[in-house]
Amino acid sequence: MTDKKKKILVIAGARPNFMKIAPLLREFRKYKTRFRVNLVHTGQHYDSRMSDVFFRDLGMSMPDIYLGVGSGSQAVQTANLMTAFEKVLIKERPEWIVVVGDVNSTLACSLVASKLNVKVAHVEAGLRSFDRTMPEEINRVVTDSLSDALFVSEQSGLVNLKKEGVAKSKVFFTGNVMIDTLLYQMPKIEKSDILSNLKITPGEYGVLTLHRPGNVDEKKSLMEIHKIIRAITSRITLVYAMHPRTKKMIGEHGLNRFFSEIKNLITIEPLGYIDFIKLVKHSAFVLTDSGGIQEETTVLKIPCLTMRENTERPVTIKEGTNILVGRDPSKIIRAFGGILKGKNKRGKTPGFWDGQAARRIVKIMAGF
Numbered sequence: 001m002t003d004k005k006k007k008i009l010v011i012a013g014a015r016p017n018f019m020k021i022a023p024l025l026r027e028f029r030k031y032k033t034r035f036r037v038n039l040v041h042t043g044q045h046y047d048s049r050m051s052d053v054f055f056r057d058l059g060m061s062m063p064d065i066y067l068g069v070g071s072g073s074q075a076v077q078t079a080n081l082m083t084a085f086e087k088v089l090i091k092e093r094p095e096w097i098v099v100v101g102d103v104n105s106t107l108a109c110s111l112v113a114s115k116l117n118v119k120v121a122h123v124e125a126g127l128r129s130f131d132r133t134m135p136e137e138i139n140r141v142v143t144d145s146l147s148d149a150l151f152v153s154e155q156s157g158l159v160n161l162k163k164e165g166v167a168k169s170k171v172f173f174t175g176n177v178m179i180d181t182l183l184y185q186m187p188k189i190e191k192s193d194i195l196s197n198l199k200i201t202p203g204e205y206g207v208l209t210l211h212r213p214g215n216v217d218e219k220k221s222l223m224e225i226h227k228i229i230r231a232i233t234s235r236i237t238l239v240y241a242m243h244p245r246t247k248k249m250i251g252e253h254g255l256n257r258f259f260s261e262i263k264n265l266i267t268i269e270p271l272g273y274i275d276f277i278k279l280v281k282h283s284a285f286v287l288t289d290s291g292g293i294q295e296e297t298t299v300l301k302i303p304c305l306t307m308r309e310n311t312e313r314p315v316t317i318k319e320g321t322n323i324l325v326g327r328d329p330s331k332i333i334r335a336f337g338g339i340l341k342g343k344n345k346r347g348k349t350p351g352f353w354d355g356q357a358a359r360r361i362v363k364i365m366a367g368f
Contacts, residue, residue: 013044013105018054023180023358038064053272081108125150126157127312175352183355192278202282211243233264303344321347
C-alpha cells in the first residue's frame, strides 16, 4: 500500500530556531495521518549551551537527522550546509521543507531544496531591516524569493513581500511562533529558580545580551560597550548572559580584566530558554542586539533597548516596548534613565501573537 502522507523535513540550525520549531512539531503531530515529519538539526550552533539545552527545555525529541556542520566563515559554513543537506534531500525525497528565521541554515537548505524541486515553506517571512551589511538580511531576502509558502509574523512582512512582487497566493499572515513557545512554556518558566540562584531581586536588575559582529568583533566597539555598562551598573545591577562569540572576542582583544572589574555586573554563561525568559520577565529592562528578544520583551511588557541602528521587527517599536538606541551612550543612558523613572513604553501585544501561529501554519499546509 502506498504511503500517501506528505513527507516534510523541518530544519533547525541555531538557538533562535528551536523556539520557533517546537510549536510547529507539536502541531504536526496532530496530523499523523496527513504528514510524516522529520527534524533536521544542521549543527550550525554546535555548542551544547546554544543547542542541546533547548531540546530539553522545550520538551522536544532529539533530531531525526543531525548534520553536524559546525562553524566557519559565512561562505564556508553555507557551502558545508548545502553539501551536507543535498545528500539528505536526495535520500529522503520530501515534498516540503520548513525553514524558520534568517540563519545560514535557513538560506542554505532553501537553496538546495529549490534546485532539487522540493517546495520550501518559510516561517517568519517578509521581515526586513533594509541593511544589507547584515548577513541575516541577505538570508531573509533570498529565502523569501525561493519560497513556495511564506508565513508572516507581523504586518510589515505583508507590506515588504507585496513591494517585492511575491504572489499574494503564497503569503499567509499567521502570527509569531516564538510567542507560541513563550505562552506555552509560561507555567514552566515561572518555576525557574534562576533569580534565587543569582541572588537577585525582581525589578532590581537589567539583562544584557550582545552577539552581533558589529557590536562585539572590534576592540573599539567593545570599549564603547564597556563604557555603557559602567554607566548603567553605577545605578543598577546588570546580568550579562555572555554569548560564546562575545567571550572569545573580549579575550582576543585582551579586555577580560576591563570587564571583570566592573562592579554590579554579573557575568554568566548562556542560559537555557526557561531560565533566560524567567530572568527577562522579572527584569527592569533588557539591553540587547537580538531580534527575538525584541519580540519576547514586547509580549512580556518589559522595556527593551536595542543596540542596533535598525530592526527587521518594526512592530516591536510601533506597538511594543522596544527602542532603538544604537551604541550611542547618551541615547542609551537617557532611555535607561527614563525607565528607572517609570517613563518607559508600555506597549501592547501585536495581532496574532496569541499562541496559535503554529496551529494556523500547519492547518494551511494540511490544505495544500
